[in-house]
Structure formats: structure tokens, C-alpha cells
Amino acid sequence: xxxxxxxxxxxPQGLIAHGRGEAFDYIxxxxxxxxxxxxxxxxxxxxxxxxxxxxxVNGNTAxxxxxxxxxxxxxxxxxxxxNLFHRTLRRxxxxxxxxxxxxxxxxLGIGDSASQTVRGIASSRRMVDPAGIGLADVVLIPxxxxxxxxxxxxxxxxxxxxxxxxxxxxxxxxxxxIVDNVIRAVPALIMAIQKMKQLSNQSLERIGRGFxxxxxxxxxxxxxxxxxxxxxxx
Amino acid sequence: xxxxxxxxxxxPQGLIAHGRGEAFDYIxxxxxxxxxxxxxxxxxxxxxxxxxxxxxVNGNTAxxxxxxxxxxxxxxxxxxxxNLFHRTLRRxxxxxxxxxxxxxxxxLGIGDSASQTVRGIASSRRMVDPAGIGLADVVLIPxxxxxxxxxxxxxxxxxxxxxxxxxxxxxxxxxxxIVDNVIRAVPALIMAIQKMKQLSNQSLERIGRGFxxxxxxxxxxxxxxxxxxxxxxx
Numbered sequence: 001x002x003x004x005x006x007x008x009x010x011x012p013q014g015l016i017a018h019g020r021g022e023a024f025d026y027i028x029x030x031x032x033x034x035x036x037x038x039x040x041x042x043x044x045x046x047x048x049x050x051x052x053x054x055x056x057v058n059g060n061t062a063x064x065x066x067x068x069x070x071x072x073x074x075x076x077x078x079x080x081x082x083n084l085f086h087r088t089l090r091r092x093x094x095x096x097x098x099x100x101x102x103x104x105x106x107x108l109g110i111g112d113s114a115s116q117t118v119r120g121i122a123s124s125r126r127m128v129d130p131a132g133i134g135l136a137d138v139v140l141i142p143x144x145x146x147x148x149x150x151x152x153x154x155x156x157x158x159x160x161x162x163x164x165x166x167x168x169x170x171x172x173x174x175x176x177x178i179v180d181n182v183i184r185a186v187p188a189l190i191m192a193i194q195k196m197k198q199l200s201n202q203s204l205e206r207i208g209r210g211f212x213x214x215x216x217x218x219x220x221x222x223x224x225x226x227x228x229x230x231x232x233x234x
Numbered sequence: 235x236x237x238x239x240x241x242x243x244x245x246p247q248g249l250i251a252h253g254r255g256e257a258f259d260y261i262x263x264x265x266x267x268x269x270x271x272x273x274x275x276x277x278x279x280x281x282x283x284x285x286x287x288x289x290x291v292n293g294n295t296a297x298x299x300x301x302x303x304x305x306x307x308x309x310x311x312x313x314x315x316x317n318l319f320h321r322t323l324r325r326x327x328x329x330x331x332x333x334x335x336x337x338x339x340x341x342l343g344i345g346d347s348a349s350q351t352v353r354g355i356a357s358s359r360r361m362v363d364p365a366g367i368g369l370a371d372v373v374l375i376p377x378x379x380x381x382x383x384x385x386x387x388x389x390x391x392x393x394x395x396x397x398x399x400x401x402x403x404x405x406x407x408x409x410x411x412i413v414d415n416v417i418r419a420v421p422a423l424i425m426a427i428q429k430m431k432q433l434s435n436q437s438l439e440r441i442g443r444g445f446x447x448x449x450x451x452x453x454x455x456x457x458x459x460x461x462x463x464x465x466x467x468x
Contacts, residue, residue, distance in 0.1 A: 002246045012236045015246055019253020020260075023399065027261070165257065167465055218466045225459050231401055232452045 004063030008094040011086045014060045017143065024164035025181050028220075029227045032188060035219040036180040042211035043140070043160045043176045044192035045204040050138035050158070053078035054108070058085060061142045061182060062095045068186040069142075070104045075193050078140070081109035081132035085145055108132035121151045133157075141170070142182045149173045162186070166220045177213055179220045238297030242328040245320045248294045251377065258398035259415050262454075263461045266422060269453040270414040276445035277374070277394045277410045278426035279438040284372035284392070287312035288342070292319060295376045295416060296329045302420040303376075304338045309427050312374070315343035315366035319379055342366035355385045367391075375404070376416045383407045396420070400454045411447055413454045 001018050004010040010018075032040075047053045055078050057069055062082075073080050082095050092110045099107060108114075108129040116130040128134050139152055142162040146169025153159050153173050161174035162185045171177040178185050196204065235252050238244040244252075266274075281287045289312050291303055296316075307314050316329050326344045333341060342348075342363040350364040362368050373386055376396040380403025387393050387407050395408035396419045405411040412419050430438065 001250065005246055012239055012246065012249055015249035016235065016253035016256065019250035019255070020257040021253070022250065023254040023257030026254075026399070026401070165260070167260070167462075221462050221466050225462055228401075228455050228459055232455050 001060070001063055004059065007098075008091055009098055010059040010063045011091070013086060014063075018060060018064075021143075021164040021181065024166075024179075027224050027227060028164070028179070030181070032180050032184050033220055033223045035216050035223060036178055036185065037188070038211070038216055038219075039176055039178040039213075040180070040185060040188050040192050041196075042208060043178060043189060044196050045199075045207040046138050046158055046160060046176060047076050047078060047140070047189075048193060048196060048199075049201055049204045049208065050078075050136075052136045053138040053140070054132045054136035055080045055140045056083045056133060056142070056144065057081065057095070057099070058083060058143060059091065059095060062098055065142070065182045065186045066099055067102045068190065070099060070102045072140075072186060072190050072193070073104065075190055079106055079108050079132060080104055081129050082107060083109050083114075083128065083133065083148075085148075087127075118148070118151045118155055121147050126151070141174075142186070144170050146170050146173065166217050166224070171217060175213060176211065177217055179217070235294070235297055238293065241332075242325055243332055244293040244297045245325070247320060248297075252294060252298075255377075255398040255415065258400075258413075261458050261461060262398070262413070264415070266414050266418050267454055267457045269450050269457060270412055270419065271422070272445070272450055272453075273410055273412040273447075274414070274419060274422050274426050275430075276442060277412060277423060278430050279433075279441040280372050280392055280394060280410060281310050281312065281374070281423075282427060282430060282433075283435055283438045283442065284312075284370075286370045287372040287374070288366045288370035289314045290317045290367060290373055290375045290378065291315070291329070291333070292317060292377060293325065293329060296332055299376070299416045299420045300333055301336045302424065304333060304336045306374075306420060306424050306427070307338065309424055313340055313342050313366060314338055315363050316341060317343050317348075317362065317367065317382075319382075321361075352382070352385045352389060355381050360385070375408075376420070378404050380404050380407065400451050400458070405451060409447060410445065411451055413451070 096110045113129050114127040116134040118126050138158040140160045149170040150173045159174045160176045161170045162178045163170045166179045330344050347363050348361040350368040352360050372392040374394045383404040384407045393408045394410045395404045396412045397404045400413045
């Protein structure tokens with residue numbers, strides 16, 4: 001991550017966010033919880049039944065799982081849109097070049113192509129690509145901030161978040177909240193999609209209907225409590 | 235903190251550590267817990283009864299509570315030693331200048347004065363000032379790493395840590411672990427020392443003997459569990 005900052009992919013503020021994630025990962029026992037696995041299955045079903053799924057990628061996501069996001073994009077037939085919190089054309093281009101080197105084909109959201117406005121977001125973070133997130137019905141937002149998660153939800157989109165903090169506004173707002181480290185969650189999502197590809201739309205929709213995000217977040221917190229209490233007994 | 239990096243006080247790695255702290259502060263409800271208050275009282279008693287207390291200051295500590303550490307140093311008659319994880323003379327001098335501007339008088343540990351070695355620590359972090367931490371009986375280490383906390387403890391010193399992660403090796407190793415944000419803990423420690431200054435050595439020693447660090451850490455974790463469970467019920 002420190003190298004990603006010097007390469008112009010991530011920003012110093014991204015390091016603080018990364019540290020926050022590390023701490024939450026720690027109290028989750030640095031493993032994919034059962035609740036996270038449930039959310040990943042629901043997310044795979046949602047992406048497979050979507051008309052226009054889009055994967056939103058910011059600096060930290062590119063730095064941590066750039067390669068995996070490119071693989072997910074291919075498997076899910078979902079384009080990647082570069083969408084930065086601290087937006088500069090220079091950094092968009094650096095991330096674009098980096099993802100292209102990793103095999104990404106068409107990248108959305110870079111420069112003038114991010115010409116559409118999402119309501120309810122301050123500053124330049126509101127701009128999205130009308131051919132990408134603008135039209136999407138399902139948006140995967142790894143490591144996103146709460147404002148944008150809320151605005152996308154309000155715009156009627158199914159929002160799938162990946163965020164290690166189960167109490168964050170992003171996790172609390174998303175339609176499907178994957179409370180897991182992106183390093184584990186994205187490969188797990190790729191595996192789930194590969195495995196579930198053969199299922200009928202009917203089966204996939206049944207999985208989606210069976211998922212209760214609020215209940216699942218409560219289970220996550222209970223898994224953290226069990227972990228912390230286990231620690232005390234050592 | 236981002237500004238402290240560009241000023242040469244903190245390093246990018248310090249931003250990640252800061253983010254980890256933010257997350258733990260979040261699940262503590264961003265307030266001084268009852269267990270932390272107990273630890274702060276024990277720490278004040280320990281500093282007041284010490285023969286040679288020393289305050290260790292690194293980049294993050296200087297950036298977050300430089301002014302308060304200088305005030306604590308005066309009130310507790312305890313010198314400040316600059317002691318960095320990512321050590322360079324340039325950064326030591328930058329922190330020294332910064333603390334001097336805030337009113338610090340004699341600063342230990344800068345440049346060649348850090349000539350003594352603490353066993354059991356890798357790299358340059360092992361160097362301490364023979365007139366400071368080298369001779370100290372009580373050392374306050376805000377935002378310290380586990381290696382150094384363990385080495386100071388092994389060297390027979392009473393180690394007082396300030397660290398938001400109750401499970402960290404630093405918190406688990408220290409003699410008195412203050413699990414709180416330095417921003418709240420250092421002013422609280424100053425207040426406790428001011429209030430307890432008039433107590434007899436006998437009373438202060440009684441406070442010290444009555445403090446059980448392991449039990450207190452367990453109480454901290456229980457306070458986190460109560461906070462997380464409370465969240466679930468919202």
C-alpha cells in the first residue's frame with residue numbers, strides 16, 4: 001500500500017482507511033466469516049442475474065486486488081469503472097494504465113467519460129460514467145465511502161459492498177454487505193460465480209430472495225463478539 | 235496526520251497505524267472507557283512514585299499530542315526521549331524542532347545521544363539514550379510497537395502503554411495498558427497527575443498494588459462487546 005501511494009495509485013488518506021480495515025480484519029480473526037460467505041453467495045447470485053452489473057474500482061482496490069478485479073470483470077461480464085474519492089485525472093490515468101497492464105479491456109469512468117452526476121454526493125466524487133454506473137442495475141463497490149453507497153442505493157441500484165467495518169455507513173446502507181478483506185472476498189466471489197454459473201435464473205433469484213442483509217450483519221457482529229470473548233479466555 | 239507526513243514528522247506507515255487506531259476507537263465508542271480510566275489512575279501513581287520516569291515520543295505521538303506530551307513532561311518532571319520506529323536523523327531533528335517550538339526543553343534520544351542498545355529489538359529501533367530510557371524505571375510508550383514494549387519490559391522497566399488495540403502485543407505486554415486514544419488519554423493523564431500530586435507515596439503505592447492489568451484488559455474487551463451488542467439492537 002505504501003508503494004501504491006508512491007506509484008500514484010493510492011493516496012495518503014487511503015493508507016488511513018487501509019489501517020482501519022486491518023483493525024477490523026484483526027477482530028474478525030483475519031478469516032472469511034460464515035456471514036461473509038453467505039453475503040458472497042448472495043452477491044454472486046445478484047451479479048449473475050443482473051442486466052448491467054458494473055464493478056467500481058478506486059485506488060486502494062486497484063492496489064490490493066487489481067488483478068482479481070480484472071478476472072472478476074471477465075468472468076462476470078461486468079465492466080470496471082474507475083471511481084475515485086480523491087479524484088484527479090492523473091490518478092485516474094495511472095489506475096487505468098495499471099489495470100490495462102493487468103489485462104483489463106474497456107475501462108469506464110476515466111476523464112470526460114465520467115460525465116453523469118449522481119445526486120446527493122458532494123464534490124467530484126459524484127461523477128459517474130453514463131454508460132457504466134449510470135446505467136447499471138447492480139454495482140459492486142469495494143472499499144467505498146458511505147456517501148456514495150447511499151447515493152447509489154437511492155438511485156435505485158442494488159449495491160454490493162466489500163468493507164471490513166460492519167458498522168460503517170457503507171455496510172449499513174448496502175443491499176448486500178460483504179464484511180471481509182477484499183484480498184479474500186474478491187477471489188471468493190470469483191469462485192462463487194464460477195460455481196453458480198450453471199444454476200438457472202430461478203435458482204439464483206431464490207438465493208437472492210433468501211438473503212437478509214440486516215440479519216447477516218448482526219451475525220457478523222456476533223462472530224466478532226465470539227472472537228473477542230475467546231481471546232479473553234486465553 | 236497526512237500533513238504530519240508531508241512535514242516529515244510522521245511516515246506513511248504511520249498513517250496505516252493511525253487508521254488501525256481509528257477503527258479500535260470506533261468500537262470503543264470513541265470515549266475513554268471505565269477500564270481506561272482505571273489504567274490512567276494507575277499510570278499516574280506509577281509516574282509520581284518513579285525515580286526516573288521517561289516519556290517516549292515517536293512521529294505519530296508528536297503529530298497527535300506533541301503539545302500535551304510537553305505539558306505532561308513538565309508536570310511529571312519526566313524528560314521526553316524521541317524514539318522512532320522508522321528512524322532517520324532527519325526525522326529525529328524534525329520532531330525535535332517541532333517539540334522545541336511547543337516548549338520542550340531538554341530532549342533525549344536525538345542523533346548520537348541514542349547510543350545504548352536494548353536487547354531483543356531488531357534494527358535501529360533498539361537504540362536508546364543511556365541518560366533517558368537506558369536509566370529509566372518507568373517508561374511511558376504511546377503508540378509503540380510490540381517488539382520494543384517487550385524488550386523494555388524484559389529490561390526490568392515498568393512499561394505504561396497507550397494503544398487502542400487491547401489485543402496488541404504492546405497492550406498484552408505492558409505493565410499498565412491504557413487502551414484509549416492518545417488524544418483523550420494524555421490530557422486525562424495530566425489531570426490525574428495534577429490531582430494525585432498531593433497524595434502520599436504510601437497512598438500512591440497502594441493504588442499501584444491494587445491495579446491488575448490483565449483483569450483490566452479483560453474489562454476493556456467486555457466494554458467493547460457491550461458496545462457492539464448495543465449497536466446490533468438499534
